[in-house]
Amino acid sequence: MQPLLFASGGIGFIFAMTSLGAASVFFFRRAAPEKFQQICLGFAAGVMTAACVWSLLLPAIEEAESRGLPGWIPASCGFALGVLFLLGLDRIIPHLHPLTGTIGGPASSSKRTTLLIFAVTLHNIPEGMAVGLAFALAAQHNDPALRAAAIALAAGIGIQNVPEGAAISLPLRQEGMPAGRAFWLGCLSGAVEPVFGLLAVLLAAWIAPAMPWLLSFAAGAMLYVVMEELVPEAHLGRRSHAGTLSVMAGFLVMMVLDVALG
Numbered sequence: 001m002q003p004l005l006f007a008s009g010g011i012g013f014i015f016a017m018t019s020l021g022a023a024s025v026f027f028f029r030r031a032a033p034e035k036f037q038q039i040c041l042g043f044a045a046g047v048m049t050a051a052c053v054w055s056l057l058l059p060a061i062e063e064a065e066s067r068g069l070p071g072w073i074p075a076s077c078g079f080a081l082g083v084l085f086l087l088g089l090d091r092i093i094p095h096l097h098p099l100t101g102t103i104g105g106p107a108s109s110s111k112r113t114t115l116l117i118f119a120v121t122l123h124n125i126p127e128g129m130a131v132g133l134a135f136a137l138a139a140q141h142n143d144p145a146l147r148a149a150a151i152a153l154a155a156g157i158g159i160q161n162v163p164e165g166a167a168i169s170l171p172l173r174q175e176g177m178p179a180g181r182a183f184w185l186g187c188l189s190g191a192v193e194p195v196f197g198l199l200a201v202l203l204a205a206w207i208a209p210a211m212p213w214l215l216s217f218a219a220g221a222m223l224y225v226v227m228e229e230l231v232p233e234a235h236l237g238r239r240s241h242a243g244t245l246s247v248m249a250g251f252l253v254m255m256v257l258d259v260a261l262g
Helices: 002-026 034-066 072-092 112-141 144-174 179-189 192-206 208-234 241-261
Strands: none
Touching: 002 112, 002 144, 002 179, 002 192, 034 072, 034 112, 034 144, 034 208, 034 241, 072 112, 072 208, 112 144, 112 179, 112 192, 112 208, 144 179, 144 241, 192 208, 208 241
């Protein structure tokens, strides 16, 4: 129960931050300028990349070695499985890339709003898993340093979830949808975070030796999202400096949070 309670707090926070971003429809009617969206995407990519290293892969290696296993085996195998998992979802779930307007996955007759929600939902699956597992690991070891690192991870992902929530709700509002409905659909896009986060915690509690594999699995899934979705869309246009610098800023912020708190 203790890992579940700790994880619930962290997952609840990142979901609340998505909802906070979705609430922007009550104050703004138009979507943010493309340049601002690129900067937000780049920042999110930097945060998630740093989280993969400091909050997921390194703890996975240390956890495996503490159990007498070569650290690179669960780290590399779990990472590859996470990539394949997201690749599979990317192939079977139709989704809309918001800045390019292109549709990924199989052909679909669904509305653009539905495809946009699917796209952000795919992003949120590894985020929920990562935060849930980080808190579960801290609770299993009763380690204040691991708990601080989990809080840092939740803070970093929560910060970048605010523009993600707005990226769903504001375009819906701009298309004429009532503000209340646009807000709830924006919240719905983040509902997958607590679902997958708690599932990961329960699995880790039942199969404790699987923790290194699960941590690296979440890292692989998260880095797939970064390379497949966030980085390409953060570099649209002739000049990529804004997107590149925002990636560096996101990486730096997440690294500082993790090292300073953890």
